[in-house]
Amino acid sequence: MITELSKRISHFLCEKDIVKEETVEIYQYGFEIIISTLIGFFITVLIGAVFHMIIASLLYYFVLVVLRQFTGGYHADTYLKCNLIFAVTTMLIFGMAKIAENAHYTIGFHILLLFFSIIVICIKAPVENENKPLSKKEKTRNHKISVTVTFVLAGISGFIYWKSILLSAILAFTLFVIAAMAIIANPHRKEMEENE
Numbered sequence: 001m002i003t004e005l006s007k008r009i010s011h012f013l014c015e016k017d018i019v020k021e022e023t024v025e026i027y028q029y030g031f032e033i034i035i036s037t038l039i040g041f042f043i044t045v046l047i048g049a050v051f052h053m054i055i056a057s058l059l060y061y062f063v064l065v066v067l068r069q070f071t072g073g074y075h076a077d078t079y080l081k082c083n084l085i086f087a088v089t090t091m092l093i094f095g096m097a098k099i100a101e102n103a104h105y106t107i108g109f110h111i112l113l114l115f116f117s118i119i120v121i122c123i124k125a126p127v128e129n130e131n132k133p134l135s136k137k138e139k140t141r142n143h144k145i146s147v148t149v150t151f152v153l154a155g156i157s158g159f160i161y162w163k164s165i166l167l168s169a170i171l172a173f174t175l176f177v178i179a180a181m182a183i184i185a186n187p188h189r190k191e192m193e194e195n196e
Contacts, residue, residue: 003079006031036079040065043087051094056170060093063153063174070146072127073181093173100169110161113172114154120179121150127185150175 010028013019019027041061048057076082099105125146128134134142157171 003028003032006035032079036082037065039079039083040086043083044090047087047090047094051098053094053097053166056097056167057090057094059167060090060170060174063171064178067146067149067153067175067178068181070142070149071121071125071178071182072129072142072185073178074185075129089177093170093177096173097166097169101166105165105169107161110168110172111158113176114157117172117175117179118150118154120182121175122147124179124182125150127182 006028009031010019010024013027014021014024044057044061045054048054048060051057076085126134126139126142128139153171153175157168157175160171161168
């Protein structure tokens with residue numbers, strides 16, 4: 001659906017002489033990214049509204065989108081699968097954060113989540129997408145940014161634990177999911193690289 005819509009928009013622009021025929025595929029890819037991003041944003045806000053946590057949903061979306069650009073991780077092979085996984089993951093994170101806010105969510109468990117996320121991201125990031133390989137320079141840059149941003153977010157999450165368990169838990173669960181996606185993406189990546 002997203003691919004078809006972006007294809008129609010690109011060809012329409014080509015027919016109207018707004019874009020050149022040789023650049024149609026580039027525009028199509030750009031429209032796919034824009035439409036997919038908008039769908040992800042609306043899914044987040046909609047689920048945030050259902051859980052009565054619009055502000056928290058915006059924080060979650062911002063953290064997830066920004067950090068995943070540098071960490072990489074699991075990518076679904078279709079936009080439908082991607083959006084379904086994203087919606088389910090978002091509901092789980094928001095549900096867990098609500099439970100944490102209303103239950104006995106200990107600082108010990110919170111620190112454990114953050115510690116796990118930091119370790120995994122330090123070891124795994126960036127996880128390359130086979131469709132978008134990174135140069136050695138980009139890998140080094142993305143690793144540094146991933147680790148720095150993760151440490152900053154973990155620090156903020158720990159600091160605001162005493163003021164807002166909900167926001168603190170959202171940050172911790174989001175970092176945990178990003179770390180889990182780095183593991184799921186390709187658990188045998190290092191072995192594959194060594195065998196090449």
